[in-house]
Amino acid sequence: MRPKEHQAIPLGGIGAGYIAFYPDLTIERIAIFNDWANPAKIVRGFHLVLLGERPIFLQGNPGRNVESPPAYEVAEIASVDAEWPRIKYVFNSPVREVEVYAPIRAGDLKNSSLPLIYIRVRGRGTLAISFPNLAGRRWGRANFSVHTPKVDGVLMTNLKAHPADPAYGEIFLGCRGCRTYAGHPYWVPAHRGMTEDISVFAKLRALEDSGRYYIDPYAREEVAGIVWKEVEGEELFVLSWYARGRPHHYPYGHYYENYFQSSIDIAEYALEARLEPALPIEAGGWLREALANGLYVLSTTSWLTKDGRLAFYESPYVAPLMNTIGSFTWDGLGFALLQLFPDAVVKADEAFGLYSRDGEIPHDLGEETIESPIYGASHVAPWKDLAPTWILMIYRDYYFTGDSAILARNAERMKRSIDWLISLDKDGDCIPDSEGGYDNSYDGTHMYGRSSYIASLFLCALTAYVKAMEALGRQPDRRYLDCLERGKRAFDELWNGRYFIMWVRGREKNESCLSSQLAGQFWCDMLDLPPIADPRKIETALRYIYELGMKASMYCIPNAVMPNGEVSNETPQLRSCWTRVNFALA
Incomplete structure (x- = not known):
């Protein structure tokens, strides 16, 4: 099914929250930190970019939040096919395909409740992915480059958030062998006000990664983590999160807490397991689409407490x-x-x-x-x-x-x-x-x-x-x-x-x-x-x-x-x- 322009496919584990992906590979709604009733509706800092002399963005209108966009190109999206919990984009570019999905699996509550999405990339070229730090309020946000034997990426957390804050938690973006840029402050002053800075992708490979980035006290900054890797055929990236908060409206904890201690744990596990969705829907055509896509509420409006x-x-x-x-x-x-x-x-x-x-x-x-x-x-x-x-x-x-x-x-x-x-x-x-x-x-x-x-x-x-x-x-x-x-x-x-x-x-x-x-x-x-x-x-x-x-x-x-x-x-x-x-x- 090709989604219409304003239709989104929400992806995320059962009870874990969701990220809504649109047909132009943008996201405009995120609810990953116990905020089902109050999702983030303006999302800046998320990009997929083919690096080169002039960056090629794999999204429609990446400069929509930019006052004076720098020189860049946009890859043509040849087709989009969606069936929850998966959406696949095909491009007329060296990167031929990007597939985003959540591993919802019948009879497998552990893996179906993972707070994560996979991003599978097929083609050739150096692909960079950025994602904003949404943990807590802007003050206290901090990003750290992470390199373990199993995964490389950027951890985005908040050093000042209170456990009662619904967004008390962390986000991790990475892959095996990813290069990292821990802190890109993408929300910066411009002539007429604040604007998004996407110029970083033109110079990313020449930048030195300090390994950490803190938002200064009293600043209005927003910060993203960036990872990139040379793709030769196929590469698998993961975006995971971990909500640690116990807010007044949701004091129950999450089912995934029984198995994992952090978003890095989840990313390492996911890259090792390479999980795929598995929903045994015995129907074809429009009926299969209706049945599968009708299950989107498993991502968007579900709770799955720590005690099941x-x-x-x-x-x-x-x-x-x-x-x-x-x-x-x-x-x-x-x-x-x-x-x-x-x-x-x-x-x-x-x-x-x-x-x-x-x-x-x-x-x-x-x-x-x-x-x-x-x-x-x-x-x-x-x-x-x-x-x-x-x-x-x-x-x-x-x-x-x-x-x-x-x-x-x-x-x-x-x-x-x-x-x-x-x-x-x-x-x-x-x-x-x-x-x-x-x-x-x-x-x-x-x-x-x-x-x-x-x-x-x-x-x-x-x-x-x-x-x-x-x-x-x-x-x-x-x-x-x-x-x-x-x-x-x-x-x-x-x-x-x-x-x-x-x-x-x-x-x-x-x-x-x-x-x-x-x-x-x-x-x-x-x-x-x-x-x-x-x-x-x-x-x-x-x-x-x-x-x-x-x-x-x-x-x-x-x-x-x-x-x-x-x-x-x-x-x-x-x-x-x-x-x-x-x-x-x-």
């Missing part, structure tokens, strides 16, 4: 809630990750059960924490879609791993959640009653009484619970079986001949076509569970969801379409399009 807890932001900016469930958020991502890192997913899923309140399951594990769960992002009434979702997550983990111990550990909590959901049925139809707005993942959307979305999830969750008891060799209580049959009949009463309407309460009803009306059936299909309704009605409903949705919008299937074919504007959530629900429909 995996979590994802709902959104680092708008809703920094960790492992939100409901309507295929973390619960949806878990399907893909269960194939890649099953132990981490099971551990994350079981965490919700630990926070069960008499059967009520939280909406997430907390706002930038995984230890202060929130029971509904707007808790006016108990959320009805979270407990059934969690039950299905646990059954899914059992189904795909074959590990019945997962069911055994969670059976009692699953039962409490089922009983709690049944207690929310006020009219005896064996469907938890919706109470208006703010009691499910559609936030302020008003659903009353019997809702197709809630009903479908509950019926599939109850089916999964019955099957779980059978898998454990236990006889499910007859009242659950009776409730299941009664609930299916009640769900069927929502049928209007084309689809299951949004909700009904007595004589009141909303006949809009909700895209998630069969969310529970999706789970049943994925987990090989019996259907919650007549298969012919399910097929008909899916067809109408698709036809109504695609007529109402040229972009996607909206969350709700009214009977007249217009997108529902009742609430922002209903007029939205949730791509995760669209994928479930597909």
